[in-house]
Amino acid sequence: MAEERKKMLLKDIWLDVKAVQERDPAARSALEVLLLYQGVHALIWHRIAHWFWTHNMRFLGRLISQIARFFTLIEIHPGAVLGHGILIDHGCGIVIGETTVVGDNCTLYQGVTLGGVGTKKGKRHPTIGNNVLIGAGAKILGAFEVGDNCQIAANAVLLKPLEENSTAAGIPARQVKKDGVPVKDPSKKINTEHICKMQETIDELERRVKELEKELEKAKEEL
Numbered sequence: 001m002a003e004e005r006k007k008m009l010l011k012d013i014w015l016d017v018k019a020v021q022e023r024d025p026a027a028r029s030a031l032e033v034l035l036l037y038q039g040v041h042a043l044i045w046h047r048i049a050h051w052f053w054t055h056n057m058r059f060l061g062r063l064i065s066q067i068a069r070f071f072t073l074i075e076i077h078p079g080a081v082l083g084h085g086i087l088i089d090h091g092c093g094i095v096i097g098e099t100t101v102v103g104d105n106c107t108l109y110q111g112v113t114l115g116g117v118g119t120k121k122g123k124r125h126p127t128i129g130n131n132v133l134i135g136a137g138a139k140i141l142g143a144f145e146v147g148d149n150c151q152i153a154a155n156a157v158l159l160k161p162l163e164e165n166s167t168a169a170g171i172p173a174r175q176v177k178k179d180g181v182p183v184k185d186p187s188k189k190i191n192t193e194h195i196c197k198m199q200e201t202i203d204e205l206e207r208r209v210k211e212l213e214k215e216l217e218k219a220k221e222e223l
Contacts, residue, residue: 009047012084016043019085023107039088042074046082053078080114083130099123103130103148111137129164138173 017040020033027033033040045068053061061078069075073092076082080096083104088094090110096102099122100114112134116124123143128134132146135154140146147164156173167177175183 012047013040013044015084016040016086019087019105023087024089038072038074039091042068042072042076042088042091042094043082043086045072046076046078046080049076049078050080050082080125097125099143100125101127103128103132105131107133109134109136109138109154113139113141115139115141117142126158 013034017030017033020037020040021027021030027037045064049061049064049068051061052058052064058078065076065078074088074094076094076096077098077100079098080100080102082096082102083106085105086102087107089107091108093111094108095113095115097114097116099116102108102114106128114126114128118124125143126140127143127145128140129146129148129150131149132152133150134140134152135156137155138152138158139156140152140158142159144161146152146158146162147166149165150162151167152158152162152173153167153169153176155171156169157171158168158173160172162168162173162175163178165179166175168174169176177183
């Protein structure tokens with residue numbers, strides 16, 4: 001069992017290193033990534049801490065996560081579940097909460113927060129699908145799902161579920177693209193019926209003004 005766990009850990013580390021090589025144009029070699037990228041270091045520490053956490057050695061898991069936080073400036077709770085091939089680019093200021101789930105091949109930039117809302121125990125952090133890109137400074141807060149192949153813009157604050165193949169931006173964030181096609185903001189839809197009623201009112205006012213002008217002309221002629 002120990003040998004199997006060791007092989008799994010090494011496989012996870014290798015997949016994380018390959019993810020950096022494939023998606024970070026600054027990466028030049030696997031050795032450089034393994035030795036010099038704090039995002040990879042944070043993931044290695046987390047996978048060890050998570051093993052202790054899930055085997056009821058939670059103090060050790062928490063201790064390891066705090067040591068990793070000190071050295072990498074990336075805070076990942078040992079209870080969080082992270083997939084394979086994750087790229088943490090730069091990474092400073094990233095916070096990932098206890099009940100967070102992150103899928104495979106995701107990319108997280110610096111300052112990202114995957115946080116919770118409320119103080120009740122249980123699931124309170126987001127579940128992130130596969131192949132999701134989360135821009136610098138983005139905040140995803142709450143126990144909801146973000147679908148596969150989504151993109152969250154830098155500094156966005158996402159507070160509700162996002163369906164797959166979507167792009168979200170803004171504060172609070174809303175869906176701005178679906179399958180690469182821009183999505184209209186429902187709050188900005190033109191109410192045609194309302195405009196027609198306004199036009200009718202304007203026409204009626206113009207008619208009344210013309211009638212009053214005629215009556216005024218008649219009154220002047222009589223004088």
